[in-house]
Amino acid sequence: MSSTFAIILTGILVAAACASLGCFLILRRMAMLADAISHAILPGLVAGYFIAQGPSLLAGFFGAALAGLITVGLVELLKNTQRVGGESAIGIVFPAMFALGTFLVSKYYADVHLDADAVLYGNIEFVGFDHWYLGETDLGPQSLWIMGGLCLINFIFITVFYKELKLATFDAGLAATLGFSPILIHYGLMAVVSITTVGAFTAVGAILVVALMIVPAATAYLLTDRLPWMIGLAIGAGAIAAVLGFGLAFMLNGSVAGAIATITGVEFGLALLFSPKQGLVARARRLARQRIQFAADTLLVHLLQHEGSPEAANESTISHLQSELQWNNKFAQRVLDLAQRRSLVRCQGQQLELTTSGRERSQQVLQLGRA
Amino acid sequence: MSLFDLFSDYTLRNVALGAMVLGIVSGILGCFAVLRRQGLLGDALSHAALPGIAIAYLLTGSKAPIVLLLGAGIAGWVGTLTINRIVRDTRISEDSALGIVLSVFFGVGILLLTYIAKRNDANQAGLDRFLFGQAATLVATDVLTMSILGGLALGCLVLLYKEFKLLAFDPAFAASLGFAPNRLGILLTSLIVVAIVIGLQTVGVVLMAAMLVGPAVAARQWTHRLSVMLLLSGVFGAAAGIAGTMLSLGQQHVPTGPMIILSLTAIVAISLLFAPARGLVWAKLRQSHALNHEPRNREAQPVKGE
Structure with a gap:
């Protein structure tokens, strides 16, 4: 297996593992807790290193997962004292854990391969080098196996507990009444987030883990209202970012993790602008359309008010609209276009008059206003 | 290491002063x-x-702190506006918006820093010190820059103290009085960006969060008045800065930034546990005292909400 292929495949697996969990984090408003965990597992890694007397995958894993759960527990504990807001609790706990980790690393392991930069932005570039061997057989790159395993665990977790997760996410109260423990679900999810973070960040670093958990899920959230679609879209967006990010990093000769995070940001930006329902462009157009529609209704009511009265001839000229309703020329023209296109208004030279359906519509509007 | 060294040793004095500011x-x-x-x-x-740091360097080729910090400030400000925009115009929660801006901007920063590092450009060394901060490299001009920036931010705070106070406690009332809470909020956040810019060189990107949250949470424990809280918070921040400097300098392999944060964590823990009125230890004692001695009066006592 070529090393490029191994890197890209690892990236895709990390993306899939992270993005699927990320959907629940976004919906449960726990994105920053994931960020906190990703930083706070550093002392756990160091403890694992210390206990195993060297780099041990298993010890590091357990230490880090434990540190992740301790972080979540401490944050809950601080919140429950009623002295500290939830976000401040996070802001106190994770820097303390990270500072402790950095202190331990620089004090006791200054000369070994456990430096804090690697924790922050990882070394996906090297995933091709560490292979696993079974006797003499080359099983392929180690991170590929780890990330594949984590993907599997996450998919099983989500599939088995889908109903519970969904219920606890959208209606925690109902979940509790029905006998599912939201707390158990919370810690279960946090445990999976912790081990995913640990597994992923040896490959891609803490920041990319956070980027891949939060950003593709948020992108998907802008594109769909259905949870299964959201999960699928998030995984897709993450995988695309992994592939394109590798290309970008290759072009710039820069960090792969940084480039993947950058691409997730570009994807989010595109969704933010152009999502059919939620996008800023769609919103702006909807607003503009509603303005014109509202103005057209105003016009109809205006015409109805003066219909048949002596001043009608004067009140219903196009130029009068501009002064009375304070519309500029262009806006008045667009309103008129809409009203004529829907055959609500007829144009007789300079004079406007209501059609039958226009009269009905304007009466409807007046009734709606009264109701 | 003694307090006396702190004032006599040139390097030490700069680091301690910087951390204090x-x-x-x-x-x-x-x-x-x-x-x-x-x-x-x-x-x-x-x-x-x-x-912002990377882009400022790419555009100017200069490593002068003021140029890099200006870049950092602009990027932080763009981040503020982006978060605001996402929260206001989409259904994405504030928490997620923070996570998005944090990870994407940071990713772009790492990409650019690694790109710069691999250009075989001898001048670039040291840009990555902003990641973890290197308080030990602070020199007198850095401290001066930090003091001026910080002084400007605090001056702005003093001028708009009444408005900010209102914004913090009752934004709806502020709006009804004719202040623009949204604009005031952005201004306040911009001042926080200034604080961050000051902190980047000392404690670095990752630990900066604690420098903003920790002193305030500790100070809140001791008082119910905003003015006292602000003063105490400043004192706690300064104390953590000096303590961290003393614990780290002079010893090998002990970085200053993390020691500042750990000192701060200790202050927070002590305040949470032992502050006179709000301390958790006293609350616990009062609770068990009430259980043991006044079982009948317990229900008559009003529930005190915070």
Whole structure:
């Protein structure tokens, strides 16, 4: 297996593992807790290193997962004292854990391969080098196996507990009444987030883990209202970012993790602008359309008010609209276009008059206003 | 290491002064972030400042602190506006918006920094010190820059104290009085960006969050008055800065930034546990005392809400 292929495949697996969990984090408003965990597992890694007397995958894993759960527990504990807001609790706990980790690393392991930069932005570039061997057989790159395993665990977790997760996410109260423990679900999810973070960040670093958990899920959230679609879209967006990010990093000769995070940001930006329902462009157009529609209704009511009265001839000229309703020329023209296109208004030279359906519509509007 | 060394040794004095200035400024400004329940905004914005440093260097080729910090400030400010925009115009929650800006901006920063590092450009060395901060490299001009920036931010705070106070406690009332809470909020956040910019060189991107949140949470334990809280918070921040400096310098392999944060964590823990009125230990004691001695009066006591 070529090393490029191994890197890209690892990236895709990390993306899939992270993005699927990320959907629940976004919906449960726990994105920053994931960020906190990703930083706070550093002392756990160091403890694992210390206990195993060297780099041990298993010890590091357990230490880090434990540190992740301790972080979540401490944050809950601080919140429950009623002295500290939830976000401040996070802001106190994770820097303390990270500072402790950095202190331990620089004090006791200054000369070994456990430096804090690697924790922050990882070394996906090297995933091709560490292979696993079974006797003499080359099983392929180690991170590929780890990330594949984590993907599997996450998919099983989500599939088995889908109903519970969904219920606890959208209606925690109902979940509790029905006998599912939201707390158990919370810690279960946090445990999976912790081990995913640990597994992923040896490959891609803490920041990319956070980027891949939060950003593709948020992108998907802008594109769909259905949870299964959201999960699928998030995984897709993450995988695309992994592939394109590798290309970008290759072009710039820069960090792969940084480039993947950058691409997730570009994807989010595109969704933010152009999502059919939620996008800023769609919103702006909807607003503009509603303005014109509202103005057209105003016009109809205006015409109805003066219909048949002596001043009608004067009140219903196009130029009068501009002064009375304070519309500029262009806006008045667009309103008129809409009203004529829907055959609500007829144009007789300079004079406007209501059609039958226009009269009905304007009466409807007046009734709606009264109701 | 003694307090005397702190004032006689040139390097030590700069580092301690720098850490102290940072502690005062971030402690005071952080109070507003904490009161407005935006404790993690600082975390997001300090990460968001990173690409600004890289871009400022790419554009100017200069490593002068003021140029890099200006870049950092602009990037942090763009981050603020982006978060605001996402929260206001989409259904994405504030928490997620912070996470998005934090990780994407930081990713861009890392990409650019690694790109710069591999260009075989001898001049670039040292840009990555903003990641973890290197308080030990602070020189007199750095401290001066930090003091001026911090002084400007605090001056702005003094001028608009009444408005910010109103914004922190009752934004709806502020709006009804004719202040623009949205604009005031952005201005306040911009001041926090200044604090972050000051902190980047000392404690770095990652630990900056604690410098804003920690002193404020500790100070809140001791008082119910905003003015006292601000003063205490500044004092706690400064104390953490000096303590961290003394614990780290002179010893090998002990970085200053993390020691400042650990000192701060100790202050927070002591305040949470032992502050006179709000201390958890006293609350626990009062509770068991009430259970043991006044079982009948228990229900008559009003529930005290915070």
